[in-house]
Amino acid sequence: MTLTSFVVKNALRNRRRAALTIISVAISCGLLVTLLTLQRELTIPPESEAASLRIIARNKVSLAQPLPAKQLSTIEKIPGVVAVSPFTFFGGNFREETVTSFAQFAVDPVRFRNLIIEGRIAEGSYDDFINDRTSCFVGADTMKRYGLKIGDRMRFTGTFYPVDLDLKIIAVYQGTVDDRGVFFHHKLLDELMGNPGTVGTWYLRVASAEASNEVIARVNEAFANTSAEVRAETERAFQMGFISMLGNVKLLIGSVSSVVVFTLLLVTVSTMSMAVRERFRELAVLKALGFRRRELFSFILAESFGLALLGGSIGIFGAWALWTGIDLQKLTNGFLLYFEVTPRIMATGGVVAVFLGIVSAISPSIAVARLSVVQGLKTLD
Amino acid sequence: MAAEPIVVIRELTKSYLQGDLNVTALNGVSLDILPGEFVVLMGPSGSGKSTLLHIIAGIDRPTSGSAMIQGINIANLNESQLADWRNQNVGFVFQSFNLIPVLTAAENVELPLLLTDLSSAERRKQVATALDLVGLADRGHHRPDQMSGGQQQRVAIARALVTDPALIVADEPTGNLDAKSAGDVLAILQSLSRDAGKTVIMVTHDPKSAAYGSRSLHLEKGEITA
Ligand SMILES: Nc1ncnc2c1ncn2[C@@H]1O[C@H](COP(=O)(O)OP(=O)(O)O)[C@@H](O)[C@H]1O
Numbered sequence A: 001m002t003l004t005s006f007v008v009k010n011a012l013r014n015r016r017r018a019a020l021t022i023i024s025v026a027i028s029c030g031l032l033v034t035l036l037t038l039q040r041e042l043t044i045p046p047e048s049e050a051a052s053l054r055i056i057a058r059n060k061v062s063l064a065q066p067l068p069a070k071q072l073s074t075i076e077k078i079p080g081v082v083a084v085s086p087f088t089f090f091g092g093n094f095r096e097e098t099v100t101s102f103a104q105f106a107v108d109p110v111r112f113r114n115l116i117i118e119g120r121i122a123e124g125s126y127d128d129f130i131n132d133r134t135s136c137f138v139g140a141d142t143m144k145r146y147g148l149k150i151g152d153r154m155r156f157t158g159t160f161y162p163v164d165l166d167l168k169i170i171a172v173y174q175g176t177v178d179d180r181g182v183f184f185h186h187k188l189l190d191e192l193m194g195n196p197g198t199v200g201t202w203y204l205r206v207a208s209a210e211a212s213n214e215v216i217a218r219v220n221e222a223f224a225n226t227s228a229e230v231r232a233e234t235e236r237a238f239q240m241g242f243i244s245m246l247g248n249v250k251l252l253i254g255s256v257s258s259v260v261v262f263t264l265l266l267v268t269v270s271t272m273s274m275a276v277r278e279r280f281r282e283l284a285v286l287k288a289l290g291f292r293r294r295e296l297f298s299f300i301l302a303e304s305f306g307l308a309l310l311g312g313s314i315g316i317f318g319a320w321a322l323w324t325g326i327d328l329q330k331l332t333n334g335f336l337l338y339f340e341v342t343p344r345i346m347a348t349g350g351v352v353a354v355f356l357g358i359v360s361a362i363s364p365s366i367a368v369a370r371l372s373v374v375q376g377l378k379t380l381d
Numbered sequence B: 001m002a003a004e005p006i007v008v009i010r011e012l013t014k015s016y017l018q019g020d021l022n023v024t025a026l027n028g029v030s031l032d033i034l035p036g037e038f039v040v041l042m043g044p045s046g047s048g049k050s051t052l053l054h055i056i057a058g059i060d061r062p063t064s065g066s067a068m069i070q071g072i073n074i075a076n077l078n079e080s081q082l083a084d085w086r087n088q089n090v091g092f093v094f095q096s097f098n099l100i101p102v103l104t105a106a107e108n109v110e111l112p113l114l115l116t117d118l119s120s121a122e123r124r125k126q127v128a129t130a131l132d133l134v135g136l137a138d139r140g141h142h143r144p145d146q147m148s149g150g151q152q153q154r155v156a157i158a159r160a161l162v163t164d165p166a167l168i169v170a171d172e173p174t175g176n177l178d179a180k181s182a183g184d185v186l187a188i189l190q191s192l193s194r195d196a197g198k199t200v201i202m203v204t205h206d207p208k209s210a211a212y213g214s215r216s217l218h219l220e221k222g223e224i225t226a
């Protein structure tokens, strides 16, 4: 027998309790990691300043209803609008795919240039994109995913639109929040569709984030009581489908995470207190045999650490495996883009587990330090 | 040298504050014990037998007076020195065995050796020797709940002697045992003092048990009367 196997035997002496503790730590740590991942997902856009500088205006009736192309001249004149481009979701299926696995947008390349704030041109030139009406401007992630290179052709089968696209990759961008999209000439779509004189949405850039609410109000107002009323919202709000709730959701997630950690703390602290209290007499005997406080502390710490870390690891890596294995983007129809369990989030979960291990060892350690052998021997089993 | 006492106790007192009341458990006890003696402490309940034993064994401290064991005044040792001292010099046998339930007999016996520098092979050898001495060589892998009370107490004795301490203290070791098992345990303690030269101090209030000792002491209200 070694000191380690002694600790393990002690920790597992009440197997059901050890298992329950490990399971509750695992579930709570997994939940915490999930919540932190969700919080990160929801806070990606505000962290990207560019997204709060951009507004999407769509038909008030529904996203599927187009807007008249002639609204452009009105929007351009609205104070605070720095740039505007048509922005039409094509929603085609790439090659033989049966789902739309990344978005394609028809834009006005000249106008769209002013809407690009973050990211950079990784390959090719944007000017070439402007000059070639059958070319497309592709995100680096999509290039990589399909092993594409400049000059390759991308064919899309229309799903919303009864037309197909055949585009030539001319330039690649990288470093935006979402490096997957494909952009092509709106004129091409107009031609294919027989110039219906409509756009899907308008994509606007405002001078400053503070101005965005005002501009949103002005845009909405400009088309009030027309045949095509619009609803404008910031890019990210548009993506997430809600606006004002965002702050509350963050707060909510923060509070739920704190409650999870706190509850977890209660579980581990009470488990360790129970585990040590029922062993008081034995600990007194160990003291009599010559074990010092230091050794008894390390037994307790090792036990609580072991339980917390084992449970924590199962929960953290379980959550990681779960969210990495599931295609959440598909499941949530693009609501959750990445849902990436980052090393940082996993480390946070790990820190919480370590913290639990230490904190739940504190009070039993104090009790054991105070325990006199003679008093301990008098405790009844 | 052989006549030099191993335990020298002078004017030992121990008092407890019970509420407002000052209870005197030991009242000026002086005592010499020679190496290899089997001293039996007798006396009515509450007379201070356990308290005296605890102080000699270094798990309790006197209020005044001195306890020199092998020339060391153990009152001068700090907590961790005292722990080391106990590990090397004292073997404990309690009334209620106090074995660790999740460990086998051999593992229980091995416990005090985990604090030493012995290799695991050396530890195994000493454990086997100790279990053999108490007649449980073949029970090493049994857990306490698979053994009778007498066997458990013999495991406890093996644990007490595995570090080869000079002093073995036993507080009513037969209190929870039937007559036959008690006889076995007492015979082992007797042979430890007689054949192995250990100094054994045992508390009991059973006169028949006392017959196994080489000397009996009577305590009454914290004082030695005979
Ligand atoms: N921790 C304690 N607090 C208060 N009084 C104690 C404590 N331990 C022992 N005593 C008192 O000291 C006296 C002697 O106790 P003890 O040595 O256990 O007696 P014995 O072992 O002879 O029955 C008793 O009166 C007992 O009540």
Ligand SMILES: [Mg+2]
Binding pocket: B049, B050, B051
């Ligand atoms: Mg007693």
